[in-house]
Amino acid sequence: MTAPDPRIKPVGEITTRHLFDMVVDLDEPLDIGGPAGRRVLFGSAGGTFHGPDLRGEVLPGGGDWAVFRPDGTMVLDVRLTLRTDDGALLxxxxxxxxxxxxxxxxxxxxxxxxxxxxxxxxxxxxNPLIETGAERYAWLNTITCAGSGYLVEGGVAYKVARIL
Structure with a gap:
């Protein structure tokens, strides 16, 4: 039996705090295909996000360039643009x-x-990451998030949490 590596330190448990809930309305999917699995583009047609510190809309034009692997897992590759209710772009x-x-x-x-x-x-x-040049929301440039997704009529929704 191998002993634990002595370099391992206790760093505390991972905790989270709710950042926002988001609904993304989707366009009709585009089935691209591909050699590593079936690639499908789920384009964003819009949507909304609401949380205690920020809220606004999901802009059309983003999407998920997902790959359906042979084992049945869909691997996400999402890029979205959000506009806060005070006009900042994320x-x-x-x-x-x-x-x-x-x-x-x-x-x-x-x-x-x-x-x-x-x-x-x-x-x-x-595992969302958010970037912005808006000074009011610059704190978003330094955080890491985790999200849980689920299907809704016309699209997909997420509960997004900030990892503390």
Whole structure:
């Protein structure tokens, strides 16, 4: 049995604080295909975000250049532009993974049923980073976030937390 590395230090548990909830309305997906899995563009048609310290709209034009791997996991590659209610622009990027068990695949594939599937039945997690030149929101340039995603009618929603 190998002893723990003596260089490991206690750094405390990871804690979070709610940053905002976000809904992204999606355009019709574009199935691009590809050699590493099926790449699909889920374009952003707009949306909203609301939290205790910032709120505003998701602008059209961003999206998720997702890859569906052969094992059934969707790998996210998202870029969005957010505009706060006071006019600041935020650039938000995140990767992540969405894994659904095989017994949910038919329901998730059905546009009329997908948003009724309980999010506790699938794994949908993200790691958002936000950048801005707006002085009021410069604190966003220094934080890391974690998000939980779920499907809603017409799009996708996230609960985003700041990692402390």
């Amino acid at each position: 650039h938000m990027t995140y990767g992540g993974r969405w894994t659904t068990p095989p017994e949910l695949h038919a329901d998730i594939a059905d546009p009329a049923r997908r948003h009724h599937v309980d999010p506790a039945r699938y794994h949908f997690r993200t």
